[in-house]
Amino acid sequence: MTIQETKENIIEEFELFDDWMDRYNYIIEMGKECEGIEEKYKTKQYLISGCQSQVWLSAEYKEGKIIFQADSDAIITKGIVQLLMRVVNNRTPQEIINEDFSFLDNIGLKEHLSPTRANGLSSMIRQIKLYALVFKTKEEQKQA
Amino acid sequence: MDFDIDNIRKDFPILQLKIRGKSLVYFDNAATSQKPTAVIERMAKYNRSENSNVHRGVHWLSQLATDAMENARETIREHLNAQSIEEVIFTKGTTESINLVASSFGKAFITAGDEIVISEMEHHANIIPWQILCQEKGASLKVSKINPDGSLNIDHYKSLLNSRTKLVALAHVSNVMGIINPIKELIHLAHQKQIPVLIDGAQAIPHTNVDVQELDCDFYAFSAHKMYGPTGVGILYGKKKFLEAMPPYQTGGEMIDQVSFEKTTFADLPFKFEAGTPMIASIIGFGEAIKYINNIGIATIEAYEHQLLDYGTKKLSEINGLTIIGTHKPKAAVISFILDGIHHYDAGSLLDQMGIAVRTGNHCAQPLMKYMHINGTIRASFAFYNTKQEIDLLAEAIVKAQTMLL
Known part of the structure; x- marks a missing residue:
């Protein structure tokens, strides 16, 4: 599935919900199902500290694609993290660099991405893009 | 002056707001209070x-x-x-x-x-x-x-x-x-x-x-x-x-x-x-x-807010899994609490969906959080324009949040 198809799928899933409770129950469910991050990554090095909730993020570069692992101490944040993982995992660095994550506005989660919300999510997106940029640069240097 | 809560609430235009289709319940007064028409x-x-x-x-x-x-x-x-x-x-x-x-x-x-x-x-x-x-x-x-x-x-x-x-x-x-x-x-x-x-x-x-x-x-x-x-x-x-x-x-x-x-x-x-x-x-x-x-009288305000504090403390204490942080008396009309197994960010986000404004987090007091061995609280802070009915809504909303999150 392309990044575009994944986003469209997510938007469609959210369109099925009548009210905020359905939407949040779904996010909470995703948060509960999220495998999270391997214990070895739950360190300061991988921590993105928010004032409210914390997020851990690690990234590996395999065969031209980036594999992310992420986690949070808050379940709603973790659910949204899981949603983002569906979009960004197994993508090329360029796909991630091009992504503006505006699809989150369409599913009523915009407020969680505000930098002032201090839940670590907006910093996580910045970090995801930074990883993509680093992997892309490394790849280009290798080829040069 | 007699304390007439209905008239008092009319003095604060923002209290008429609907948030996500629900009447605003504003319990973040310790962060900032609302302004009466006279001030505006x-x-x-x-x-x-x-x-x-x-x-x-x-x-x-x-x-x-x-x-x-x-x-x-x-x-x-x-x-x-x-x-x-x-x-x-x-x-x-x-x-x-x-x-x-x-x-x-x-x-x-x-x-x-x-x-x-x-x-x-x-x-x-x-x-x-x-x-x-x-x-x-x-x-x-x-x-x-x-x-x-x-x-x-x-x-x-x-x-x-x-x-x-x-x-x-x-x-x-x-x-x-x-x-x-x-x-x-x-x-x-x-x-x-x-x-x-x-x-x-x-x-x-x-x-x-x-x-x-x-x-x-x-x-x-x-x-x-x-x-x-x-x-x-x-x-x-x-x-x-x-x-x-x-x-x-x-x-x-x-x-x-x-x-x-x-x-x-x-x-x-x-x-x-x-x-x-x-x-x-x-x-x-x-x-x-x-x-x-x-004009209202600070003693009148204090007495009314005290009623809210007592009522809120009683009401919230009845909720399973809720612990109030800071129980020493006397207290101003602030109730900070944590919920067993629930992150304050999750609780605050769901309360927000229900039209209730509370503050969550460490409240710019990280050393106190460290002493209490917690990473944050949910804080409901009352003002004299709040009501017991609003506290009831808060209590119901907390139970609903618990049901969703646990």
Whole structure:
């Protein structure tokens, strides 16, 4: 599935919900199902500290694609993290660099991405893009 | 004046708002309170028909603006029972008031080897200015411990006061827990050793009568926006003997007497500490907010808020898995709590979906969180325009959030 198809799928899933409770129950469910991050990554090095909730993020570069692992101490944040993982995992660095994550506005989660919300999510997106940029640069240097 | 909650609520237009289709339940008053129409209209009137710069023009409008601003200062002086208007300094807010003292009192009175005493329950605004001052001067910061119920450990506090202590800086009311410190006693203990005391009154003065002469505090800092006034303005009350001995905080216009390139002499109090054009409209709005409070009566407000606190404490205590942080009495109308197995961010997000505004997180008091071994709380802080019915809605919403999250 392309990044575009994944986003469209997510938007469609959210369109099925009548009210905020359905939407949040779904996010909470995703948060509960999220495998999270391997214990070895739950360190300061991988921590993105928010004032409210914390997020851990690690990234590996395999065969031209980036594999992310992420986690949070808050379940709603973790659910949204899981949603983002569906979009960004197994993508090329360029796909991630091009992504503006505006699809989150369409599913009523915009407020969680505000930098002032201090839940670590907006910093996580910045970090995801930074990883993509680093992997892309490394790849280009290798080829040069 | 009789306390008629329905009429009171009509004074605050924002309370009519619908948030996500639900009536707003505003329980974030300790962060900022809402503004009554009287304050909003007074500021609009100033901007419509009185706006001019103060203290320097000879023209009619400038005099009108100056009179309005100085009348506000007098209203505030009277509310605090300060001896004179020279002791009432306009600042941006509590944070700036404390920074002013740290800077100017620090320059005049703090040297290497001195000690400054604060407590474990302080807001960051009453920690960091002293930490920086101590670093700059080679002084040391001493932190008075608290007890598990959130109260100040008075024996430990006493043990910290000695001949090296040059200042004590304490919260009147804890912003996280609402616990009211026995500041009259704490000030008295410091004064027995000739140590001046600054009180961070941001969370106290909206809810209770503050008489600076009766307390005998040397400095008292607070903000307008937590007491139904506008943001961007606050007060530093200081005893004249200290303010006179302290150098200016910022320099520029408004605060000078004579200026040449060789030397500048400064204006008298309170203007010495008010460099630049002040927040005139906000100051006038602040005066109006105090008049509004006094019209209802601070004792009436306190009594009603106490009913809300008692009711809220009872109601929330009945919820399984809910623990109130800071149970020591007396308390202002603040209830901070945690929920078993639930992150405060999750609870706050769901309460928000239900139209209920609370504050979550560490409340700018990370050292207190560390002491309590928690990473944050959910804080419901009440004002006199809140109702028991709203507390019922909060309690229902918490149970609903628990059902969804657990």
